[in-house]
Amino acid sequence: MSPPDTAPSRPQAEIGLSLLYRDALMLVIDKPAGLPVHPGPKGGPTLTDHLDSLRFGLPRRPEAAHRLDRDTSGCLVLGRHAKALARLNRLFADGKVDKRYWALVEGGPVEDEGRIDLPLARRSDDPRSWWMKTDPAGAPSLTLYRVLGRGQDLAWLELNPVTGRTHQLRVHCAAMGWPIRGDAIYGGAGRDGPGLQLHARTLSLPLYPxxxxxxxxxxAPKHMREGLTACEWVPDS
Incomplete structure (x- = not known):
């Protein structure tokens, strides 16, 4: 779904942003891989630096209603004002937003679809660390997956995170023995290649009752297209 009357401003174009949807309450942008959503301890450019270019006439800039990892590309929702942001935050917190990701993984599952039900916890007590691990005492975490294509030592997955834990998809895939390609933290091959092969493909939000x-x-982002092309489509059974 595309906005009827918008085009990226120069600041948006310079960092690779494109606007996917706009209405009175929210914007959805296509966040490029490599751009953090929020400032981190190491500093550097973030999406926050560019939000003023997305005001579209409103007095305040929009704010992110959820988060994507720095190296994950794709759909990111922004609330255009405080009330809109609160409504969007509630939808995400209540699990009412359907999120689908595309991932290219090493090897791949034997079954064409299934579920990964593994609790997750932080690796470290250091509040600055976001690295996660599977842990029976951790927070319940559920991911549904479906194989969209298969290639040589490679699979193209659609991932649906039913819960929304930090690094959930990356840790779940790695724990199953098929890490996401380009994942320098959780073991995906090709770490020196084009980057993390994880893309927030679609969002479905029941924003208006x-x-x-x-x-x-x-x-699909440019850095994933070669891998997606190498995978033969798996038709629905």
Missing amino acids: KREAITVEAS
Whole structure:
């Protein structure tokens, strides 16, 4: 779904942003891989630095309603004002937003679809560390997966994180023996290649009670296209 009357401003174009959807309450942008959403301890450019270019006439800049890892590309929702942001935050917190990711993984699952039900916890007590691990005493974490294509030592997955834990998809895939390609933290091959092969493909949000859910889709990023092309499509059974 595309906004009817918007085009990226120069600041957006310079960092690779594109606007996928706009209405009175929210924006959905296609966040490029490599751009952090929020400032971190190491500093450097972040999406926050560019939010003023997305005001579109409103007095305040929009704010992210959820997070994507720095190296994950794709759909990111922004609330355009405080009330909108609170409503969006509640939808994400209540698990009412349907999120689908594309990932290229090493090897791949034997079954064409399934579930990964593994609790997750932080690796360290250091509050600055976001690295995670599977842990029976951790927070319940559930991911559904479906194989979209298979290649040589490679699989193209659609991942649906039913819960929204930090690094959930990356840790779950690694724990199953098929880490996401380019994952320098959790063991994916090709760490010196084009980057993490994980993309937030679609979001579906029931933002307006009397309307159908808003569904937004982000095209596959350039750094994943070669791998996706190498995978033969697996038809639905």
